[in-house]
Amino acid sequence: MEEMDVQQLGENIVKVLKTIYDPEIPVDIYELGLIYDVFVNETSDVKILMTLTSPNCPVAETLPMEVEEKIKSIDEVKGVEVELTFDPPWSQDLMSEEAKLELGML
Template sequence: MNGSSELVGRVREALREVIDPEIGFNIVDIGLVYDIALEEGGIVKVTMTTTTRGCPATDFLKDGAGEAAHNVEGVQSADIRLTYDPPWTPDMMSSAAKQYLGIR
């Protein structure tokens, strides 16, 4: 793994510490994190979504993702971008998240 992909992996692991308060599971495994990109100077760009537009936890999730990413060694700043394209669906969840929620 090269340095940038290692850093992206560490950011992904840090984002697993951010728990969606409504679902009770981390934002990576429920499929809210669409992309993590590293740019020059240690800038991490995270593209993410919420389960619905107007989700009451949007600010909480964005702030949590930004703080988690920024706290990873080697990250100088974190830019969290919200998108609804494509819209989130339960199919985006990992098998662990589906099992936790009792979804087949």
């Protein structure tokens, strides 16, 4: 796989992540800053490091599964691993300007 393909796949993954919303906040999980990292290797295996707004988040079980399912649905993706972390814990500082604007925080 060429370097450009990895980058393109990464961009496609971000597009898909932007279609997944936190059920309690009308902002997608990418803009919310819940996605800490997206790794794509030459064999099109994807690893996503993500967090939740809190460890007791009602979607703690379902949101990572939704992320995995939606990323798996991208044709070029071979495998997906979603790792949940609370280190560092999520804070509003991780939100994009767009998300803050959407939530009336700016």
